[in-house]
Amino acid sequence: MEIIQAEHIMHNDPAHIRLEHDPKYAHGSAFINGVYCSIDEAAIPITDTGFIHADAAYDVVSASKGFIFRLEDHLARFEKACEKFLLNNPYSNSQTAEILTNLVKLAGTREAYIWWCVTRGQTPANRGDLGAYKNCFYAFVVPYAYIANDEVRSRGIDLMVSQKYIRIPPKAVDPTAKNFHWMDMKLSLVEAMQNGCDWSVLCDAEGYLTEAPGSNIFVIKDGTLFTPDSGCLEGITRKTTLELAEEIGMPTRVERVHVDQLREADEAFLTSTAGGIMPINSVDGKLLGGVAGPGEQVTQLHNLYWERRWAGWLGTPVDYREPATV
Amino acid sequence: MEIIQAEHIMHNDPAHIRLEHDPKYAHGSAFINGVYCSIDEAAIPITDTGFIHADAAYDVVSASKGFIFRLEDHLARFEKACEKFLLNNPYSNSQTAEILTNLVKLAGTREAYIWWCVTRGQTPANRGDLGAYKNCFYAFVVPYAYIANDEVRSRGIDLMVSQKYIRIPPKAVDPTAKNFHWMDMKLSLVEAMQNGCDWSVLCDAEGYLTEAPGSNIFVIKDGTLFTPDSGCLEGITRKTTLELAEEIGMPTRVERVHVDQLREADEAFLTSTAGGIMPINSVDGKLLGGVAGPGEQVTQLHNLYWERRWAGWLGTPVDYREPATV
Numbered sequence: 001m002e003i004i005q006a007e008h009i010m011h012n013d014p015a016h017i018r019l020e021h022d023p024k025y026a027h028g029s030a031f032i033n034g035v036y037c038s039i040d041e042a043a044i045p046i047t048d049t050g051f052i053h054a055d056a057a058y059d060v061v062s063a064s065k066g067f068i069f070r071l072e073d074h075l076a077r078f079e080k081a082c083e084k085f086l087l088n089n090p091y092s093n094s095q096t097a098e099i100l101t102n103l104v105k106l107a108g109t110r111e112a113y114i115w116w117c118v119t120r121g122q123t124p125a126n127r128g129d130l131g132a133y134k135n136c137f138y139a140f141v142v143p144y145a146y147i148a149n150d151e152v153r154s155r156g157i158d159l160m161v162s163q164k165y166i167r168i169p170p171k172a173v174d175p176t177a178k179n180f181h182w183m184d185m186k187l188s189l190v191e192a193m194q195n196g197c198d199w200s201v202l203c204d205a206e207g208y209l210t211e212a213p214g215s216n217i218f219v220i221k222d223g224t225l226f227t228p229d230s231g232c233l234e235g236i237t238r239k240t241t242l243e244l245a246e247e248i249g250m251p252t253r254v255e256r257v258h259v260d261q262l263r264e265a266d267e268a269f270l271t272s273t274a275g276g277i278m279p280i281n282s283v284d285g286k287l288l289g290g291v292a293g294p295g296e297q298v299t300q301l302h303n304l305y306w307e308r309r310w311a312g313w314l315g316t317p318v319d320y321r322e323p324a325t326v
Numbered sequence: 327m328e329i330i331q332a333e334h335i336m337h338n339d340p341a342h343i344r345l346e347h348d349p350k351y352a353h354g355s356a357f358i359n360g361v362y363c364s365i366d367e368a369a370i371p372i373t374d375t376g377f378i379h380a381d382a383a384y385d386v387v388s389a390s391k392g393f394i395f396r397l398e399d400h401l402a403r404f405e406k407a408c409e410k411f412l413l414n415n416p417y418s419n420s421q422t423a424e425i426l427t428n429l430v431k432l433a434g435t436r437e438a439y440i441w442w443c444v445t446r447g448q449t450p451a452n453r454g455d456l457g458a459y460k461n462c463f464y465a466f467v468v469p470y471a472y473i474a475n476d477e478v479r480s481r482g483i484d485l486m487v488s489q490k491y492i493r494i495p496p497k498a499v500d501p502t503a504k505n506f507h508w509m510d511m512k513l514s515l516v517e518a519m520q521n522g523c524d525w526s527v528l529c530d531a532e533g534y535l536t537e538a539p540g541s542n543i544f545v546i547k548d549g550t551l552f553t554p555d556s557g558c559l560e561g562i563t564r565k566t567t568l569e570l571a572e573e574i575g576m577p578t579r580v581e582r583v584h585v586d587q588l589r590e591a592d593e594a595f596l597t598s599t600a601g602g603i604m605p606i607n608s609v610d611g612k613l614l615g616g617v618a619g620p621g622e623q624v625t626q627l628h629n630l631y632w633e634r635r636w637a638g639w640l641g642t643p644v645d646y647r648e649p650a651t652v
Contacts, residue, residue, distance in 0.1 A: 030372055043369030044377055046356055046466055051370055053508035054380035085509065086516060115378075120512070127473070127512075127539070128519035140372055147453070168498040169531070171491060172510045181507050182379035183411065184498045186446070190412060193454035205495070213453070
């Protein structure tokens, strides 16, 4: 079985071609403090604590062939993230869904990367007084771009386990509430590239796997699928993968996974809204399962994932004929 | 000895009154991508990774009575922070100093809070390729406001040791490089307020003191001054305090400090550019040294600090008669 060339297929699908839209939104659309605008002019006040203190929760969902995937799951996760960080989304979930759908229509793309956040807003005189903050909602939509393209997914990612960095622990910042605290992940990516790898993964202080930058990690050993139960985002693609695995009869275990289990795995992969299912070729230079390229089991999951996505599975269709209600 | 009413003195000093300036800058001034503007219109592109990934280094310096305090020290610390995070300030230290001085002149205030940062900038196709990023410099100046006012400093801060949160560990994000990763600190502040306290302090996973939100912590026991050597920002006010202590013959020890040492301290205080030296009254409801209010030793340090600042000690004078070179 070969890895489906998902990027290639999507970009050559006539339905993918950008729909007629205002050239103002050529690079994407945004929603800032209640006003729709082009991504080119979308900006955040410099003193917003979402910027100066990473004091925010966010989420990302994607649309493929005009279907927004598991929108309700993303909205529910975002709602919980706001609760965990004591933030209030000024919009209800249905209003948020309407704003995001409008942004997809304005951007006029069927393959969309859809991002939104709530920030704490400006600092009041009393910084600990939650009631004194006015939380702010911001969102944008840009054309979808894979974080690992067809070529990388077909040969498999060369992964490095970061030596320099550990992931921020949950007792400092809860990773199940999607947040802006990315410096550990960003610098581990640089470390990986400097060591000839494509991507990095971070452990906790005890050497257990947490997550990769923007991605969850999965390990397959003797036909069983393992993924960490803590220290990481509860990814929607992770959830989807666990469901697909059960559907094809692959046993799953969500528990602490030591980095040595990754090194000794038969197959492994990353999952992300911005990348789908991304097979791993090697870990710290050692080929997984002793052979190059994606294994059979991850290839099966990868292809099943995209076939389902393209069929509109768990998708909210965007009606592009209806103009955006802006 | 009484705590000097520093805020009161500064705000009633005729020299403090806002100088003549363009009303456009009434709330402050900013410098965004090479252009000076009012703080009211200062904004960051929504897709800058300084926002969406807290991928940035920053620093803050203050001016009092028209003197910028230890500017060279702040510039040197910021330069090191950029190195630690693999960021490049597009401006030299002398250019940065000129921009900051211009911002103080535009804001027209002798008591200034001066903030600047370098962000990683927009995400390129290859996120781990440092050369593909164009780092961005942003800065702003607003009138100085104490994070603990005269009333709070005079009675002393009621401090809470966070139970819910630990500080992000250095192996995840290096706290000696001043950064936007503040969620642990922000939520611990809320925890403190909800428990009737003024401010919080965070420990590491082993119960050693790290730092308080935006502040370093000091403990005095039997005449010796202690402050943590790791897990915290190497604050310029912290450095200044250590120097003042040595000057008045107070022995100092920079080493790991357990939270129990704080609870059993004779006196304790926080230091910060945005607050100076801030005496602590109680820890988790227990009065330090068994008596209410700031102790003699912290009061001596507090007053010495402000007398020196007002005399222009280690200060770079701003020549307000010379117009800003914008």
